[in-house]
Amino acid sequence: MEDQESISFLTQQQAAEIDDLLIGHLGFSIDQLMELAGLSVASAITEVYRPSKYNSVLVVCGPGNNGGDGLVAARHLHHFGYKPCICYPKRTPKPLYAGLVTQLESLSVPFLPIESLPHELVNFNIVVDAIFGFSFQGNPRPPFDDLINSMASLREHNHERQKSPAIVSVDIPSGWHVQDGDISGQGIKPDMLVSLMAPKLCAKTFRGPYHFLGGRFVPPSIIHKYKLQLPPYPGTSMCVQIGKLPQVNLKAPIPPKLLEKNVEANPFVQFQIWFDDAVAAGTNEPNSMALSTASKDGKPSSRMVSLKKVDQGGFVWCSNYGSRKGREISENPHASLLFYWNILNRQANVRIEGFVEKVSDEESEQYFCSRPREIQIAPAVSKQSTEIPGREFLQQQCKELEEKYLRGRSMIPRPQHWGGYRLLPERFEFWEGDESSVHMRLRYFAQDVDGKKEWRIVQ
Known part of the structure; x- marks a missing residue:
């Protein structure tokens, strides 16, 4: 090579x-x-x-x-x-x-x-x-x-x-x-x-x-x-x-100021570098992230969701608007995301905090249409966080929807209760460490400078 x-x-x-x-x-x-x-x-x-x-x-x-x-x-x-x-x-x-x-x-x-x-x-x-x-x-x-x-x-x-x-x-x-x-x-x-x-x-x-x-x-x-x-x-x-795959030696101590030598001024760029390293290393489901929300009285809850898109505008995932997380976001738009990629032979995680908003209907339509047809059916019949008579009830609803929209004859419409959310970050934390439990932390804070968002880096 x-x-x-x-x-x-x-x-x-x-x-x-x-x-x-x-x-x-x-x-x-x-x-x-x-x-x-x-x-x-x-x-x-x-x-x-x-x-x-x-x-x-x-x-x-x-x-x-x-x-x-x-x-x-x-x-x-x-x-x-x-x-x-x-x-x-x-x-x-x-x-x-x-x-x-x-x-x-x-x-x-x-x-x-x-x-x-x-x-x-x-x-x-x-x-x-x-x-x-x-x-x-x-x-x-x-x-x-x-x-x-x-x-x-x-x-x-x-x-x-x-x-x-x-x-x-x-x-x-x-x-x-x-x-x-x-x-x-x-x-x-x-x-x-x-x-x-x-x-x-x-x-x-x-x-x-x-x-x-x-x-x-x-x-x-x-x-x-x-x-x-x-x-x-x-x-x-x-x-x-x-080229070569990223190699990380678990037993070797992390050099001092490791992050300082490789810091990107833009936290989205820093995230993409780490995300691509996780993909290249064969991480199972690198786009899985823990989403934490809280109700209006401050009671927290967490669950795993899948990152659909990340760009300078924020981090996007999709969900049922009527789910518990959807209800909590409508009451309290503050939320955080956590990525953990253990396969890199190091503790490497990213914590992101900010405000959540719904994406446009057009963008939600785009995400829904990009899903395989058999996976479009699930959100159409699912009512997250509600009680159902049993699994057979959902299976029957799926069968009825499949028969209603026969493959190749018509498109399955996006259910109005399903769509995308975007977290607009105000803070990033990148953590890196090894078995010695000596971790390096890199933080980014959003600040307003002359009407424009800029990022302040704190080691």
């Missing part, structure tokens, strides 16, 4: 220039580059996700070259023993792409209609994000905006299903800025990133467990011209793994 720190990263302009040089002066054709890129992606997947365990693969293809890379990767995955399916909602009519589709159809690789997504996503072992590459600019438009949202929300359902598919992004995780990364916080967060030719600048912020470099075709003239530092490819391999 090569150290990522010693590898060159490309700007969007540099990547475009190199692409033009390869196709122009250096005699490569687009289909050659696409073939090499797709083979690299398929090879990287086989390095980590063996077909004996991760057999079913969905490849989601965009309308450009990145989508073509995905089509080629799907063909190779078929020959490597996987069972790929394709979602290709806006097919490019050019002969090159039409030929790739014909090749897959000749192998009986199924093409799924976009209408079957997103609830089909959770039925796959691997989902390949081949939607947008380094040349894409602007905001995704339909239908790709909903596709990206559905893929980004896959981890939200880890608590609702035993398995969630591994996500593999081709070159650029869709929804990311090519150079600045996931600045919106709503992009796809892949488990594997397969950079092509050379990593793009956004890859510096990738914190998933597997980063591969593919595309073993960059000639010495380009390496010299752009002063590229690229790792050697082992043997006849078309890919090489770069």
Whole structure:
């Protein structure tokens, strides 16, 4: 595995220039580059996700070259023993792409209609994000905006299903800025990133467990011209793994001022770093958090909920408005969240305190529609914190709702008693320690400066 720190990263302009040089002066054709890129992606997947365990693969293809890379990767995955399916909602009519589709159809690789997504996503072992590459600019438009949202929300359902598919992004995780990364916080967060030719600048912020470099075709003239530092490819391999997983030694004492050396000025950025480390380390349900509320007379209660989204606006989860937590929030909007990630071989937790508000109806609709169809049924029939005649009563209600909204014929409407909440933080606490019980604490306090919220850091 090569150290990522010693590898060159490309700007969007540099990547475009190199692409033009390869196709122009250096005699490569687009289909050659696409073939090499797709083979690299398929090879990287086989390095980590063996077909004996991760057999079913969905490849989601965009309308450009990145989508073509995905089509080629799907063909190779078929020959490597996987069972790929394709979602290709806006097919490019050019002969090159039409030929790739014909090749897959000749192998009986199924093409799924976009209408079957997103609830089909959770039925796959691997989902390949081949939607947008380094040349894409602007905001995704339909239908790709909903596709990206559905893929980004896959981890939200880890608590609702035993398995969630591994996500593999081709070159650029869709929804990311090519150079600045996931600045919106709503992009796809892949488990594997397969950079092509050379990593793009956004890859510096990738914190998933597997980063591969593919595309073993960059000639010495380009390496010299752009002063590229690229790792050697082992043997006849078309890919090489770069970067490394975060390693924490439980027995080694934590160095003094550990946090001071790695403190981010923005607590949301600090949280995302720790959250990504928890995901990369294989934490079970890293988005699970303890939500504590209190009634109007100050009696507290706590329960586990699932983080749906975090951005600069706050932390979002969904619930029944009529539940105990919903009633307490309506009486007393003060609440706190607690994350605990024990698998990191350290005590690492984050405490967040602030005010709670409901998200908009539009945002609640978006969350509800992103859930698998079978999971949409539960909130529609559930009346949390109320007595029911028995489990059979709920099962019968679920059956009646399924019959009322037959699959594929009509959408299950969001129940009006179900929706999202957002906690707007006023205080963060990050705790880190080891078996010696000597813990480091990092606190952020919100303060108003000239009408703007700023964060004060206290060690």
